[in-house]
Amino acid sequence: MADVLRVLVWGENRHEQRDASVAELYPHGMHTTIKEGIEENLGAAAEVGTTTLDEPEHGLTEEVLAATDVLVWWGHMAHGEVSDEVVERVQRHVLAGLGLVVLHSGHWSKIFQKLMGTSCTLRWRNERDRELVWTVDPTHPIAQGVPQPIEIEAQEMYGEFFDIPVPDELVFVSNFSGGEVFRSGCTFRRGHGRIFYFSPGDQEYPVYHHRDVRKVIANGVAWAATDRPERKAPTLERHSVGDFGG
Amino acid sequence: MADVLRVLVWGENRHEQRDASVAELYPHGMHTTIKEGIEENLGAAAEVGTTTLDEPEHGLTEEVLAATDVLVWWGHMAHGEVSDEVVERVQRHVLAGLGLVVLHSGHWSKIFQKLMGTSCTLRWRNERDRELVWTVDPTHPIAQGVPQPIEIEAQEMYGEFFDIPVPDELVFVSNFSGGEVFRSGCTFRRGHGRIFYFSPGDQEYPVYHHRDVRKVIANGVAWAATDRPERKAPTLERHSVGDFGG
Amino acid sequence: MADVLRVLVWGENRHEQRDASVAELYPHGMHTTIKEGIEENLGAAAEVGTTTLDEPEHGLTEEVLAATDVLVWWGHMAHGEVSDEVVERVQRHVLAGLGLVVLHSGHWSKIFQKLMGTSCTLRWRNERDRELVWTVDPTHPIAQGVPQPIEIEAQEMYGEFFDIPVPDELVFVSNFSGGEVFRSGCTFRRGHGRIFYFSPGDQEYPVYHHRDVRKVIANGVAWAATDRPERKAPTLERHSVGDFGG
Amino acid sequence: MADVLRVLVWGENRHEQRDASVAELYPHGMHTTIKEGIEENLGAAAEVGTTTLDEPEHGLTEEVLAATDVLVWWGHMAHGEVSDEVVERVQRHVLAGLGLVVLHSGHWSKIFQKLMGTSCTLRWRNERDRELVWTVDPTHPIAQGVPQPIEIEAQEMYGEFFDIPVPDELVFVSNFSGGEVFRSGCTFRRGHGRIFYFSPGDQEYPVYHHRDVRKVIANGVAWAATDRPERKAPTLERHSVGDFGG
Numbered sequence: 001m002a003d004v005l006r007v008l009v010w011g012e013n014r015h016e017q018r019d020a021s022v023a024e025l026y027p028h029g030m031h032t033t034i035k036e037g038i039e040e041n042l043g044a045a046a047e048v049g050t051t052t053l054d055e056p057e058h059g060l061t062e063e064v065l066a067a068t069d070v071l072v073w074w075g076h077m078a079h080g081e082v083s084d085e086v087v088e089r090v091q092r093h094v095l096a097g098l099g100l101v102v103l104h105s106g107h108w109s110k111i112f113q114k115l116m117g118t119s120c121t122l123r124w125r126n127e128r129d130r131e132l133v134w135t136v137d138p139t140h141p142i143a144q145g146v147p148q149p150i151e152i153e154a155q156e157m158y159g160e161f162f163d164i165p166v167p168d169e170l171v172f173v174s175n176f177s178g179g180e181v182f183r184s185g186c187t188f189r190r191g192h193g194r195i196f197y198f199s200p201g202d203q204e205y206p207v208y209h210h211r212d213v214r215k216v217i218a219n220g221v222a223w224a225a226t227d228r229p230e231r232k233a234p235t236l237e238r239h240s241v242g243d244f245g246g
Numbered sequence: 247m248a249d250v251l252r253v254l255v256w257g258e259n260r261h262e263q264r265d266a267s268v269a270e271l272y273p274h275g276m277h278t279t280i281k282e283g284i285e286e287n288l289g290a291a292a293e294v295g296t297t298t299l300d301e302p303e304h305g306l307t308e309e310v311l312a313a314t315d316v317l318v319w320w321g322h323m324a325h326g327e328v329s330d331e332v333v334e335r336v337q338r339h340v341l342a343g344l345g346l347v348v349l350h351s352g353h354w355s356k357i358f359q360k361l362m363g364t365s366c367t368l369r370w371r372n373e374r375d376r377e378l379v380w381t382v383d384p385t386h387p388i389a390q391g392v393p394q395p396i397e398i399e400a401q402e403m404y405g406e407f408f409d410i411p412v413p414d415e416l417v418f419v420s421n422f423s424g425g426e427v428f429r430s431g432c433t434f435r436r437g438h439g440r441i442f443y444f445s446p447g448d449q450e451y452p453v454y455h456h457r458d459v460r461k462v463i464a465n466g467v468a469w470a471a472t473d474r475p476e477r478k479a480p481t482l483e484r485h486s487v488g489d490f491g492g
Numbered sequence: 493m494a495d496v497l498r499v500l501v502w503g504e505n506r507h508e509q510r511d512a513s514v515a516e517l518y519p520h521g522m523h524t525t526i527k528e529g530i531e532e533n534l535g536a537a538a539e540v541g542t543t544t545l546d547e548p549e550h551g552l553t554e555e556v557l558a559a560t561d562v563l564v565w566w567g568h569m570a571h572g573e574v575s576d577e578v579v580e581r582v583q584r585h586v587l588a589g590l591g592l593v594v595l596h597s598g599h600w601s602k603i604f605q606k607l608m609g610t611s612c613t614l615r616w617r618n619e620r621d622r623e624l625v626w627t628v629d630p631t632h633p634i635a636q637g638v639p640q641p642i643e644i645e646a647q648e649m650y651g652e653f654f655d656i657p658v659p660d661e662l663v664f665v666s667n668f669s670g671g672e673v674f675r676s677g678c679t680f681r682r683g684h685g686r687i688f689y690f691s692p693g694d695q696e697y698p699v700y701h702h703r704d705v706r707k708v709i710a711n712g713v714a715w716a717a718t719d720r721p722e723r724k725a726p727t728l729e730r731h732s733v734g735d736f737g738g
Numbered sequence: 739m740a741d742v743l744r745v746l747v748w749g750e751n752r753h754e755q756r757d758a759s760v761a762e763l764y765p766h767g768m769h770t771t772i773k774e775g776i777e778e779n780l781g782a783a784a785e786v787g788t789t790t791l792d793e794p795e796h797g798l799t800e801e802v803l804a805a806t807d808v809l810v811w812w813g814h815m816a817h818g819e820v821s822d823e824v825v826e827r828v829q830r831h832v833l834a835g836l837g838l839v840v841l842h843s844g845h846w847s848k849i850f851q852k853l854m855g856t857s858c859t860l861r862w863r864n865e866r867d868r869e870l871v872w873t874v875d876p877t878h879p880i881a882q883g884v885p886q887p888i889e890i891e892a893q894e895m896y897g898e899f900f901d902i903p904v905p906d907e908l909v910f911v912s913n914f915s916g917g918e919v920f921r922s923g924c925t926f927r928r929g930h931g932r933i934f935y936f937s938p939g940d941q942e943y944p945v946y947h948h949r950d951v952r953k954v955i956a957n958g959v960a961w962a963a964t965d966r967p968e969r970k971a972p973t974l975e976r977h978s979v980g981d982f983g984g
Contacts, residue, residue: 136406165682473633480859483862485897629904630899
């Protein structure tokens with residue numbers, strides 16, 4: 001890990017071009033707003049770039065990934081357009097130590113499904129629910145500096161059952177005014193990589209302008225960065241008797 | 247474990263004698279209603295007895311505990327009257343394999359605090375919230391046979407942060423109409439014993455007459471019974487080189 | 493789940509045909525020995541069949557999987573020959589509630605990798621280590637009825653780091669005489685399915701004739717069977733306000 | 739948390755005074771050697787003090803604990819002499835955010851038992867086993883900078899079953915040359931506090947002079963320090979409807 005955290009925000013960037021209401025909320029693209037929220041919180045400790053689906057190789061070449069400490073992922077309507085080759089490349093980098101922060105509808109992205117091994121389906125309703133995000137692990141670094149609960153005035157509802165493996169750590173649980181609950185902040189280890197999933201955020205609501213949501217995403221980015229000195233995946237390793245000094 | 251599951255429901259039995267409203271909801275004591283709910287679901291597979299705080303040694307002698315597979319605990323206003331000696335005895339039996347199901351306000355009982363090592367405090371409000379109990383672990387035997395979600399028309403609210411250790415398994419999460427969430431169904435292993443905490447249930451609401459709540463408590467009782475052949479706690483054990491045949 | 497547990501043992505069945513030493517240890521195929529071990533322990537409670545790689549569709553058609561409660565998987569030298577289509581089919585059934593028990597070198601099978609999301613690599617050495625299998629979760633049903641530790645005179649060594657997600661439950665940890673440790677018995681939930689990985693067992697050692705190993709596999713099969721009434725995967729579910737009665 | 743981490747190493751300091759062999763290994767007390775190992779690794783980032791059982795209130799007054807970020811605990815032969823009042827005070831501080839690192843025979847200290855809720859018993863043998871400490875969570879900050887495995891030439895054996903609650907994170911597992919395994923590095927959250935248990939270390943072996951053991955203890959100290967701004971335990975909290983803005 002470099003001294004300055006190298007963060008890359010990947011945005012699908014389709015709704016912004018197609019839907020006037022989304023373009024109004026996020027005039028420079030959702031990825032840009034997400035990037036600004038990370039910068040606002042991490043300051044000089046991070047260098048944050050962005051890239052999008054329509055770049056060659058979706059902007060995720062070997063070189064780019066090798067020079068990235070934490071990748072942030074937002075996608076929704078075009079999951080199917082992400083090439084399998086790029087997904088496998090990102091998975092390989094995560095297993096080797098790349099941090100990954102998956103946001104909201106990214107739950108159904110190929111890369112998240114591939115790392116989870118499950119369908120990653122959930123219950124949903126887009127009717128302006130109020131979401132309250134409660135901290136259930138107050139010792140976790142991702143939960144520092146946010147109120148109990150975080151209040152989000154209007155949001156798409158995501159509810160249980162959320163078909164993910166049992167998270168390594170459950171940090172946040174959300175209440176929706178329509179009556180649902182959701183495990184909205186979850187961590188997972190895969191190989192040498194750390195993954196944080198955080199559900200608040202949607203193209204139709206100004207959630208990525210919300211101070212506390214931005215704080216959590218920045219906390220998640222800082223947490224997902226590996227402490228390991230090198231980017232290297234676990235491998236099958238042949239071992240001989242007598243390898244230990246004892 | 248005997249062929250027939252030997253279950254003992256421990257009730258504090260104070261509100262029932264003091265508060266007319268509680269006596270009306272639970273004319274034979276809350277422990278009796280809880281017992282009937284277990285019998286309704288487990289039938290001939292279980293023999294269910296009851297005992298209360300005011301019995302000598304609170305009805306929890308060595309002999310009684312040794313002849314019990316699963317103990318169900320309900321207490322609220324008189325946690326402080328439970329003797330430390332009995333609490334230590336129950337803990338010893340749990341570590342040796344006694345199953346324990348702790349209900350609602352039992353979160354603040356001496357025995358639960360002792361087994362958890364934390365304060366077991368929480369957020370609460372008694373204003374007739376609607377509680378919806380969502381299953382987040384659909385593979386768990388405790389979650390079988392209940393709707394998604396369980397609806398409880400009126401309940402005391404219990405909310406996060408609930409100061410417990412991270413549960414071994416999180417089975418249920420509740421939504422309250424006032425906006426809170428709660429990890430309402432949790433399992434823990436301690437020594438050779440299994441513990442299930444389930445929060446729905448209160449002296450001021452008819453929750454122990456609710457079909458689905460009764461089903462969950464019965465499922466929890468069946469799950470908490472040990473598979474081990476003998477009641478014996480883990481112990482410090484001195485070991486010698488050469489104990490293995492190899 | 494049917495009254496009688498419907499178990500299917502899938503064997504790669506290549507070493508048995510190619511290597512005389514393996515054929516001597518397992519004259520009717522490893523899958524047959526594994527099947528007999530399950531029958532020995534579960535008796536009339538289970539109906540156990542077998543199938544192999546060389547059957548059409550590897551013996552794992554929709555119809556066969558739909559009529560199976562728990563699938564046991566042994567493969568080693570021909571993981572690459574298992575068709576992706578069959579692997580996706582098995583994954584779909586596991587997420588819908590099919591139990592899966594993965595044995596030994598099955599750690600590197602496509603189906604296990606797909607459900608884990610990681611490389612599933614490990615450290616190994618085939619030099620007749622003594623393996624001692626220690627129970628670290630004595631309350632778990634899979635650990636019932638076996639000695640502490642299980643002694644296996646000669647085995648291939650599997651060692652850490654084992655690149656799997658953190659198991660939901662860690663039941664067994666092994667010691668190898670060469671100095672390694674291994675998380676040898678692990679459970680995972682994926683969707684509506686339960687998965688048990690158990691590492692003892694190899695084509696070059698008579699491990700599947702070992703009484704305690706057979707007991708653990710049978711325990712694992714019984715545990716992996718779902719309690720749910722129907723085979724159905726979690727799905728994206730659109731939900732409307734007002735769906736609850738309250 | 740202050741800018742500089744305030745660490746306090748608590749040593750029982752009895753063997754050092756009674757046993758010449760221990761005094762030779764640890765001429766200024768084991769607590770001093772442990773302190774030096776932390777300083778060696780954390781440098782100016784930490785101020786490390788020591789105190790011992792024979793100080794008034796065992797050196798653990800309200801004032802001292804309030805001015806400590808992380809407490810390191812080593813005890814063995816005199817667990818029973820630690821006053822219950824001090825133990826309750828330390829527990830209260832841990833639940834409020836004090837970090838706690840428990841070493842080796844501290845597994846049987848009153849404070850560890852109280853926070854775990856179990857007997858904390860284990861299997862043991864003092865016959866100069868070689869211990870190899872394997873990392874099973876390579877993404878964990880406590881595991882950074884140490885070889886795979888750590889080799890300890892001679893050690894007391896600690897083996898399973900170790901009667902603790904399932905750890906929140908399992909970082910290290912040890913192999914002993916006599917054939918045992920042990921979950922030797924475990925983390926737990928309790929209230930607002932973080933706890934790390936690490937088993938290598940004994941009064942009869944020079945383990946606290948071992949470079950890698952010192953590194954792990956220092957990593958554990960850095961990890962156990964809370965990120966929370968204030969020292970405050972979770973409490974029962976009455977809540978009113980309408981507390982949220984929505």
